[in-house]
Amino acid sequence: MQKYLIILTGPTGIGKTSTGMALAKHFNTEIVSSDSRQIYKELNIGTAVPNKEELALIKHHLIQNHSIHENFNVSKFENEALDIINSLFKKNNLVLLVGGSMLYIDAVCNGIDNMPDTDPEIRDILKNRLESEGIESLRFQLKKLDPDYYNTIDLKNTNRIIHALEISIMTGKPYSNFLTKSKKERSFSIIKIGLNCERAKLHNIINTRVDHMVNAGLEDEARNLYHLKHLNALNTVGYRELFAFFDNEISREKAIELIKRNSRRYARKQLTWFRNDDEMNWFEPNQTTEIITFIENKIDKK
RNA sequence: GGGGAGAUACCGAAGCGGUCAAACGGGGCAGACUGUAAAUCUGUUGGCUACGCCUUCGUAGGUUCGAAUCCUGCUCUCCCCA
Numbered sequence: 001m002q003k004y005l006i007i008l009t010g011p012t013g014i015g016k017t018s019t020g021m022a023l024a025k026h027f028n029t030e031i032v033s034s035d036s037r038q039i040y041k042e043l044n045i046g047t048a049v050p051n052k053e054e055l056a057l058i059k060h061h062l063i064q065n066h067s068i069h070e071n072f073n074v075s076k077f078e079n080e081a082l083d084i085i086n087s088l089f090k091k092n093n094l095v096l097l098v099g100g101s102m103l104y105i106d107a108v109c110n111g112i113d114n115m116p117d118t119d120p121e122i123r124d125i126l127k128n129r130l131e132s133e134g135i136e137s138l139r140f141q142l143k144k145l146d147p148d149y150y151n152t153i154d155l156k157n158t159n160r161i162i163h164a165l166e167i168s169i170m171t172g173k174p175y176s177n178f179l180t181k182s183k184k185e186r187s188f189s190i191i192k193i194g195l196n197c198e199r200a201k202l203h204n205i206i207n208t209r210v211d212h213m214v215n216a217g218l219e220d221e222a223r224n225l226y227h228l229k230h231l232n233a234l235n236t237v238g239y240r241e242l243f244a245f246f247d248n249e250i251s252r253e254k255a256i257e258l259i260k261r262n263s264r265r266y267a268r269k270q271l272t273w274f275r276n277d278d279e280m281n282w283f284e285p286n287q288t289t290e291i292i293t294f295i296e297n298k299i300d301k302k
Numbered sequence: 303g304g305g306g307a308g309a310u311a312c313c314g315a316a317g318c319g320g321u322c323a324a325a326c327g328g329g330g331c332a333g334a335c336u337g338u339a340a341a342u343c344u345g346u347u348g349g350c351u352a353c354g355c356c357u358u359c360g361u362a363g364g365u366u367c368g369a370a371u372c373c374u375g376c377u378c379u380c381c382c383c384a
Contacts (some may be wrong), residue, residue, distance in 0.1 A: 012340075037340055047340085075339035085339095103339050112336050123338090154334075157343040167337090179336065237340045261329080266340050272333065 001087045003188035004299060008098045009034070009105060009274060010195030011267035013206045015285040017050050020098035021058050022288045023295075027106035029092040030059040032084055034099030034108065036077070037236055040068045041132075042225060045218045048209070068225075068233035073117065088279060089188065092301070102273040109192075111200030115167055115175075122166045130158060141165060146174035191298055193291055194280040198270065203264055204296025210260045213238065222246075237262040 006027075008020050024031050033039065037047040041064040049063055061084045066072050072225050080096070084222055085108070088095045097108060106112075130138060136162050143150045145168040151158055164175035171178075196202075224240035225234060229243045238259050245255035 035340090071337085074339075075337050077337090101339070103336075103341095107336080110336095115337070118337060157334090159338060159342040160335085163337075176376080181336090183304090232338050232341080235338070235341060239340095263364055268331080269333095269335095269340090271336080276333095 001093055002299075004094045005108075005186075005188050005190050006094060006096045006295060007034075007105060007109070007190060007192040008096060008195070009100055009102075009192070011202060011269075011270045012263055013048075013156045013209050013267065014156045014197065014202065016100060016195060017048075017054065019285060019288055019291070020096055021050075021054060023292065024058045024096055027092075027096075027128075027295075029094050029095045030061065030088055031096045031098050032081055032088070033060060034077075034081065034097050034101055034104045035063075036101040036104055036235070038063055038099070039066050039077075040064065040070065040233050041066065042240075043070045043221075043233070043236075045213050045216050045221045046236065048213070062083050068228065068231050071117070071120065073234070074103050074107045075076050075112055075114075075117070077104050077281055079111055079168055082110050085188070091168075094295075095188075103271060107146045109190055111186075111187070113178050113180050113182075115178040117143050118163065118166050119170055122169060123162065125163055126162045127279070135161070138162065138165060138283060142168070143171050145169070146176050148174065149176040154178075190279070191295060192277065192280045193295075194274050194277075194282045196282055197284055202267060204265045206267060210238075210256065210263060211260075214256055218242070219252075237266055238242060 006023065006106075008016055008023065010016055020031050024042075035047070037063055038049045040047070042063075043049070050060060054060075055063070062077075062081060081104075081298075085095050085097070097105065099105065124137065124211055135156075135158060138158070139150070139155055142161055142165055143155075147163055149164050153164065155161070156252070158298065167175040218238060220244060222239050223246065225239065226243060226246050228234060234240070234243075241255040241258040241262065244250050244258075247251050281294060
């Protein structure tokens with residue numbers, strides 16, 4: 001029996017959760033989340049996780065099942081998501097992957113190359129060197145250790161330089177050796193559904209949603225996490241801006257304004273990414289019926 | 303009613319006779335993307351039949367070889383005095 005993974009994605013705020021719920025109900029299946037921040041149990045309001053009622057109605061996976069103290073990453077996500085998806089396929093022919101984290105979705109669909117997990121110590125050393133010696137020093141070393149990558153990478157992107165360096169240093173092999181650019185085989189078919197609407201409308205939704213989050217107590221949530229602000233998981237829209245407010249760098253109003261702006265920008269980045277995906281089938285958020293018909297037609301034809 | 307200040311591109315704000323399609327900031331738009339990805343980085347922002355052309359600096363005229371920049375009328379905004 002052919003198995004189908006339905007990818008439901010789109011920009012933040014577009015309505016993936018509710019559409020996903022409707023699809024899960026109709027196809028009598030479960031939802032695997034592909035959201036890099038809803039995966040953390042300490043994060044709630046700011047990540048707009050499905051609420052208790054929703055979670056009670058439809059079984060969700062990879063929601064709030066990790067801690068921000070862990071070193072989570074795409075590769076771990078790929079493995080965990082695939083495990084869950086494959087086990088769900090034992091009882092369902094169709095499983096939903098719902099979320100907006102582009103790279104995470106990509107890892108489930110196409111896989112990510114095998115390479116060692118990064119070593120926090122090496123990263124710290126490199127970061128310190130960046131501070132003390134400047135980016136040139138790191139570039140210089142990268143040029144020596146991995147000239148190929150050095151020639152293709154954006155040399156202003158410190159994160160990428162640091163990652164390439166840490167892998168090259170850890171393994172003694174150029175980072176680019178690990179990049180196979182090959183696509184991993186999956187045992188299931190993939191149908192991609194993208195939700196989008198008029199940009200002005202999306203901005204409106206996002207702005208209102210941020211106001212709702214603030215009313216729901218986002219500030220308290222952030223304040224309780226403030227002492228952990230150095231954690232990568234908290235380098236996230238909705239938290240970092242409030243941390244800046246707590247640090248007296250900006251006003252509360254400014255923080256809220258920035259959360260809105262950064263959410264809008266995040267939405268745009270998501271759309272840039274998804275637009276490039278030829279396999280994406282686009283719908284408006286209220287077209288649940290059309291989406292269901294679309295999926296059923298796709299499945300019937302096979 | 304009297305006096306003063308000002309109207310610049312999506313917004314804020316420089317410019318104060320040519321080197322101005324107009325600094326700078328914000329916002330927007332576009333793009334890159336392999337273990338930090340809600341991250342990180344890049345480009346762009348009057349129009350076009352695009353190494354050139356066309357229309358822009360409240361509005362209508364005027365001065366000048368040449369105006370966003372000078373002069374005049376008008377409209378609107380703000381401030382002070384009545």
